Amino acid sequence: MDSFPDHSLSLCSLNKPITLGKTRLPNRVFYAPLAGCSDFAFRKMNALYKPGLMYCEMVKMDALVRNDYNTFRLLDYSADMHPIGGQICGSKPAIAGQAARIIEELGFDVVDLNCGCPVDKVTKDGSGSGMLRTPQLIGEVISQMVAAVSIPVTVKVRAGWDEESINTVEIAKIAKQAGAKAITVHARTRQQAYHGPANWEYIRAVKEAVPDLVLIGNGDVFSPEAAASIMQTTGCDAILVARGTMGHPWIAQDILQAERGIPVKSRGFEEIRAALYQHFEYTLQHQSVRNAIIDMRRIGCWYFKKASGTRAFREQISRANDADVIKKLILEFPFEEVLEEDPCATDSA
């Protein structure tokens, strides 16, 4: 499997560089902001497989401008993670410029405005997907960001608050007018949260109505085939992969190679085990041993999602309080035997 259908071979567009403002990105497969997941170690793993751009998880504008230490820690990165984007969340034009400038001064290549987060505690003050209800405010916030920085400003939206208020086209026009260099459309409404499939027609509508704004399509890309399909269905200029990166840091490489007609590498358990080990090593570089161990409970499950036995793995990790014990567990846990016993089992988190 895993090479692209003929029609997409001729397009070969995800492999093409793309320019946002003055920033040139080497390809068009981007990795999404993932709160609580796209941390330093996660991005360090992802950098090995060279996505065209990767975002840090969202940070709050207010926290940035009051110099909150933990917020700055979320934005730690290393040189190999370029091109890298910072994403800010908030709805106050008065501090949006200052927050964007901090992202630029930290050396980020792109700054994004979050208009998609569905969590109540974010939307209740009108931030995140709450901003979908105030499109003009999105324009004001973007204008302040654009005026404050020379790196490209992008915006990430959901299709609308609910199915009765799909307003991506309106927001794309406002964003372009305000100086945004790209818009990412997550093809679900706020009301949908993560339920049900993404409706890529919402992305296509933006391309048709605002063809000269760079459009990044997002939602349900978990394979090279889905990447080809979202490009073909929507005409978007680039794609943003989110959950498809969890435990699959190589998905950009797979997508880009498949598009070039190179068969996708099938990764055996030993290779996945080695990747998890590497991920843990990176986690230890940036976290306390205690937190790294806590993180491993869920990260291990991402990597071994298709194996039964991840529950036992998680339980053993929960009991461990030493990094060497975890390393030994990763190296020796009999995942493959479990898979052979029950190839269809999915007891992952």
Ligand SMILES: Cc1cc2nc3c(=O)[nH]c(=O)nc-3n(C[C@H](O)[C@H](O)[C@H](O)COP(=O)(O)O)c2cc1C
């Ligand atoms: C655990 C988790 C955390 C997320 N955090 C963010 C975030 O910080 N900022 C953001 O814009 N979107 C965030 N998202 C949304 C994703 O970036 C993406 O839009 C969504 O998952 C749809 O893409 P997918 O179908 O490829 O997963 C998050 C999603 C998940 C599952």
